[in-house]
Every structure is written in C-alpha cells, then in structure tokens.
Amino acid sequence: MAEQIIAACDGASKGNPGPAAWAWVIAGTDGEVERWEAGPLGTATNNVAELTALRELLESTDAGVPLEVRMDSQYAMKAVTTWLPGWRKKGWKTASGSPVANRELVMRIDELLGGRTVEFVYVPAHQVDGDPFNAAADRAASHTARTQQPVGTSLGSALPPPEARTATRSAGRGGTAHPRTAAAQGQGRGTGSKRSTGSKGSIKAKFPGRCRCGTPYAKGESISKNSDGWGHPSCAT
DSSP: OOOOEEEEEEEEESSSSEEEEEEEEEEOTTSSEEEEEEEEEEEEOHHHHHHHHHHHHHHHSOTTSOEEEEEOOHHHHHIIIIIHHHHHHTTSBOTTSOBOTTHHHHHHHHHHHTTSOEEEEEOOSSBTTOOHHHHHHHHHHHHHHHHOOOEEGGGTOOOOOOOOOOOBOOOOTTSOOOBOSHHHHTSOOSTTOOOOSOOTTEEEOSSOEEOTTSOEEOTTOEEEEETTEEEOGGGOO
C-alpha cells in the first residue's frame, strides 16, 4: 500500500457571510509544505468555505493512497465523521426532517470518500505550538478571502506570510484553548468565570459561531463586531 498522504484544509469568510475562500496543503516527506492551492468563493459562509476546502482536497489527491486530513472546523469534522451517515439514510434530511445545509457539498464529499481510506484529525486553530500544515492552510484561505484571487504551487505562488492575530495556547487534542490576550489572562478560569457582557457594542449571539481568534462562541454568549465579523469582545480590537 502506498504511503499515507498528510494534508490539511481550511476555509475563511470575512464577515460570515462575506468574502470567502478555501485552501488545502500537502505535506512533503521533509516535513514542509510540498504543494498547496487556494481559491476564491465570492460571498459565502465559513461552513461553505470549510466544506469546499475538503471537497477540493479530496478531488486533488489520489483516491488509491491513504489520506490524513487535518482540520480546525468542528462543523466540517462532525459533518463528515458523525452526521453524514444519518443524513444519507434519511435522504439528506436532518433528524427534524429539514434539508441538510450545504447538501450539494456534503453529497459530493460523501461520493469522494467512497472506496478510499481517509483519517480525519481535529487540530485547534491559531495555536502558538499548533499544527504547521493547518496553519499554512489557514493563511492561504484568509489571504485569498481578502484578495479573491486564486493562488498555489500550480500558479507559482509563495505561501502568504502569517497574519498579525491573537494566538492561543494549545490545550492538546480535544482540549480547550484560551486566547493569549491581556483580557483573557486576567480572567479567572474557575467554574463561575464568565466573559464580560457589558462591553460597549456587544450583543448576545443568536447562533453559535467562531471568533477571529479561532475559538468558537456559543449561542447566548456576548459577542462584538470586529473587522472580520463577530467574536469575543476581547478580540474585537
């Protein structure tokens, strides 16, 4: 059997929905990025961008070679590893009977996964000591979301440099990462510790989402507007 391909994919949306893009990277035997691609999506959501990144990666790799996919999207991860079989069985409807969101993308991914060996690995986003391939995919997707221009090794492009953003401490696979900001470091981590809900311009989130720092926020949590959309008040500036 051929040696396993190590890859990562990521999507970005500046506004959710807003200017969006997908990206994937393939690791070389030297531990560096061997090849990568990123493409624009116009206006789309984070979820569409994340699923499109996975679809593009699957379409660009040999189905006969085992593949490890590193992702930081819990939605995309659960969609393909947990929810997809049930959706397929129910005729691409959810447990409540409503159509599956982004159904065409999910169905295409299901088709591409058929008959091949794919291992999905969740890696937290934007970690100081995080996965380098996921970080590279994140940079490529974020850059392309802003420029709306396709880039990659096939076009002779160099990977975009890291963006200035709040990094987080890695808590290990499956753990909780905390933003490395002065506001976050000043908060207690006991059971009763909460983010401030009195920040100027903050509102209660109507839906769960993901902050620009990479950490998800829950429905009902206080969020504030930032240049990339909505997220934690401490990450708004």
